Amino acid sequence: MQDWLEVCGWSLLVFSSGRAGPARRRFPLVQCRARPERAERSLGGSAASPEGRVAAAECRGKMSGCEARDAKKLVRSLSGLRMVPEHRSARSPFGLDEPPWVPDKECPRCMQCDTKFDFITRKHHCRRCGKCFCDKCCSKKVPLPRMCFVDPVRQCAECALISQKETEFYDKQLKVLMNGATFFVTLGTSDKSELMVCRLSNNQRYLVLDGDSHYEIEIVQISTVQILTEGFTPGGGNTRAIGMILQYKVPGSEELTQMKFTASEDFSSNKKLSASWLAAMHKATKLLYESRDQ
Ligand SMILES: [Zn+2]
Ligand SMILES: [Zn+2]
Incomplete structure (x- = not known):
């Protein structure tokens, strides 16, 4: 059947x-x-x-x-069922590895509230940090797409909060990045810019730029992302993203290539779309650095 x-x-x-x-x-x-x-x-x-x-x-x-x-x-691991790429090289640049679980014998007490584990107070491992907690301190089941879990998984309070914030990235900002926005793109030190639609590929691994030319930048090759803003005041206040400078490695070359993105000023709707795309890119960069440093 x-x-x-x-x-x-x-x-x-x-x-x-x-x-x-x-x-x-x-x-x-x-x-x-x-x-x-x-x-x-x-x-x-x-x-x-x-x-x-x-x-x-x-x-x-x-x-x-x-x-x-x-x-x-x-694949099924201790922590649950995960849908992973067959080859590690195809994994999302925003992905995280599953942490090893703290061995049972090393945690006689809850690592949050210090309650002693016994026959009634059972221990649970947080799927995000791998630490050991009582049921009260590790009761939430939250989606964890960065580790490719198919279903929401048990997490400690601290990790659940982080994962919930990431849900917004996966539900909204990732879609904004994939839908794309229009920018004037300048390559290296060139004084010419080209109007291009920039978007994240569906597999999250490439930044795809379409105009008269076509570029694809592998996300893992990006070394720095600098978001350019306007409206900055020393005391804070509203700032709006208006551009971005990317530095990335071209495979086979050790030198960094620089690309500058400037929001198109043609229509105010474009400007708004570009600003949300850049804000999403800012969040994506944080996730990218975190995945890289794990
Ligand atoms: Zn506890
Ligand atoms: Zn945790």
């Missing part, structure tokens, strides 16, 4: 035994099929300039490789 289930946008072919019946599906899953990512829309089509065509041709090769590596699999 087999069924198709939808989990996190992935189609899973689940086999259950005749004895267990359709109501009791058994894991592990026999087959997991990933939907191929939407074709990168600009390749070939908008690359009108010769440089653009070359870039697009290079990207075509690269993107097909990326898609091949994007297959995912379900």
Whole structure:
């Protein structure tokens, strides 16, 4: 007996035994099929300039490789069921590793309230920090997409708060980044800028820039992100993001390349969209640095 289930946008072919019946599906899953990512829309089509065509041709090769590596699999760990890329190189640049659990024998008491564990007061491990707590101090189940958990998982109060804040990034800001915004883009020390739509690729691993030219910057190659603001006053007050300077490594070269993004001033709606895209990029950078430093 087999069924198709939808989990996190992935189609899973689940086999259950005749004895267990359709109501009791058994894991592990026999087959997991990933939907191929939407074709990168600009390749070939908008690359009108010769440089653009070359870039697009290079990207075509690269993107097909990326898609091949994007297959995912379900794994079950101590902490729960996770949907992870088959190859580590295809993981999200915002991902976090599962922490090792503090061994049971090293924690006779709750690491938050110091209650002694016994037959009645059981210990629970926080899935985000791996530390050991009583039920009262580790009762919340919160989504943890950065560790690829399929379901919300048990976390201590401190970690639950951080994960809840990240939920906003995954629910709203990641979508803003993927929808894209328009900027004038200047490469290196050039005095020419080009109007381009900038967006995060669906697999979260590339910043894709489309204009007359086409660029793809691998997120893990970005070394610094500086958000440019206006309206800054020494005492604080309202500031608005108006641009960004990226420094990143081009594979095969040790030197950093710089790219400057300036919000297009054409329409006020564009300006607003660019400002929210930059704010989302600011948040993404924090997550990126955190993932890198783990
Ligand atoms: Zn406790
Ligand atoms: Zn924790």
